[in-house]
Amino acid sequence: MADLSIRYMGLELANPVIVGSSGLTDSVEGVRKCADAGAGAVVLKSIFEEQISGEVERIVHASGPSYWHSEGANYVRSYGRENAVEGYLELIREAKSAVSIPVIASIHCVSAGVWTEFAQRVEQAGADALELNIFVLPSDATRDGHANEQVYLAAADAVKAKTGIPVAFKVGPFFSGLANTARELSRRGVDALVLFNRFARFDFDVDKMELRPAPFLSGPDEMLVPLRWISILSGQIDCDLAATTGVHDATGVVKQILAGAAAVQMCSALYQKGVDHIGTVVDGVGAWMDGRGYASIADFRGKMSQSESENPAAYERVQFMKATRGQD
Numbered sequence: 498m499a500d501l502s503i504r505y506m507g508l509e510l511a512n513p514v515i516v517g518s519s520g521l522t523d524s525v526e527g528v529r530k531c532a533d534a535g536a537g538a539v540v541l542k543s544i545f546e547e548q549i550s551g552e553v554e555r556i557v558h559a560s561g562p563s564y565w566h567s568e569g570a571n572y573v574r575s576y577g578r579e580n581a582v583e584g585y586l587e588l589i590r591e592a593k594s595a596v597s598i599p600v601i602a603s604i605h606c607v608s609a610g611v612w613t614e615f616a617q618r619v620e621q622a623g624a625d626a627l628e629l630n631i632f633v634l635p636s637d638a639t640r641d642g643h644a645n646e647q648v649y650l651a652a653a654d655a656v657k658a659k660t661g662i663p664v665a666f667k668v669g670p671f672f673s674g675l676a677n678t679a680r681e682l683s684r685r686g687v688d689a690l691v692l693f694n695r696f697a698r699f700d701f702d703v704d705k706m707e708l709r710p711a712p713f714l715s716g717p718d719e720m721l722v723p724l725r726w727i728s729i730l731s732g733q734i735d736c737d738l739a740a741t742t743g744v745h746d747a748t749g750v751v752k753q754i755l756a757g758a759a760a761v762q763m764c765s766a767l768y769q770k771g772v773d774h775i776g777t778v779v780d781g782v783g784a785w786m787d788g789r790g791y792a793s794i795a796d797f798r799g800k801m802s803q804s805e806s807e808n809p810a811a812y813e814r815v816q817f818m819k820a821t822r823g824q825d
């Protein structure tokens with residue numbers, strides 16, 4: 498069978514399927530299940546910047562009851578009560594001794610705050626790498642895109658100055674200059690970009706006239722946004738790219754690798770089908786490679802990226818045209 502091993506942020510993974518940061522990875526037992534099911538690596542559930550700085554209740558209350566999926570709110574509260582920092586470091590240590598696959602810690606942050614000191618302790622606890630889930634909601638009409646993007650770059654400078662382990666930035670698509678920001682993060686030594694974070698969303702209840710949480714699991718068509726951007730960025734920036742959001746099966750993994758992804762993260766499909774689905778996905782990628790005669794992931798990674806394409810303009814076509822669609 499084909500060799501599915503990859504390098505991601507300098508780490509050796511047996512295959513490109515990573516379990517994304519979520520409740521699936523918030524305990525040693527959860528991490529062990531992911532490893533037993535064949536994951537290439539895991540990203541632990543995030544510790545929140547506010548937990549590190551001890552403002553736990555503030556974030557839960559400030560965000561309102563509908564904003565947080567209950568798992569997130571309970572998690573934040575419980576970690577706050579039980580000493581978030583020590584609990585998280587212990588999770589890293591225990592996960593590292595329980596499994597042989599790489600364990601990536603995760604910090605959820607909104608700026609370059611006190612958590613950058615904590616990043617050193619994450620490294621000392623034995624994490625193989627650190628993923629930062631960082632998001633500045635560009636909702637302040639007085640701040641321009643450049644000011645918002647500087648927050649990400651400052652965070653990259655701060656964390657790279659403090660840690661020796663590889664660092665990934667998990668970001669959303671809401672940048673005024675997405676490709677430029679990605680390149681600047683890469684230039685600052687960020688080892689990988691994880692594209693794209695899927696944010697908690699709300700909906701309106703028009704009977705009760707209040708907010709209600711929208712479905713918190715993704716659907717497979719949501720992978721098309723990261724697919725486009727990984728295709729566009731993979732020839733332009735030096736750091737690794739990992740896909741997240743909407744990858745539910747082996748075909749989804751193959752597509753993201755064809756776009757140029759070094760690795761692919763999965764969550765929603767594992768909530769829906771159970772973590773044993775990882776084995777089905779990994780086997781499916783291997784079978785696809787065997788069928789096409791690819792001996793290694795490197796043989797097809799990026800083959801359908803914009804830079805490898807004979808029709809690069811197609812990747813930037815964003816408007817519907819009657820003539821090309823034929824069905825409007």
Ligand SMILES: Cc1cc2nc3c(=O)[nH]c(=O)nc-3n(C[C@H](O)[C@H](O)[C@H](O)COP(=O)(O)O)c2cc1C
Nearest residue numbers: 517518519520543630695715741742743763764765
């Ligand atoms: C219940 C749940 C909890 C999550 N918690 C975190 C988290 O703590 N940190 C984080 O970076 N992402 C978190 N995520 C987002 C996932 O890591 C992932 O990026 C997102 O679900 C999109 O991938 P998917 O379509 O495979 O689910 C969470 C997702 C779910 C469903």
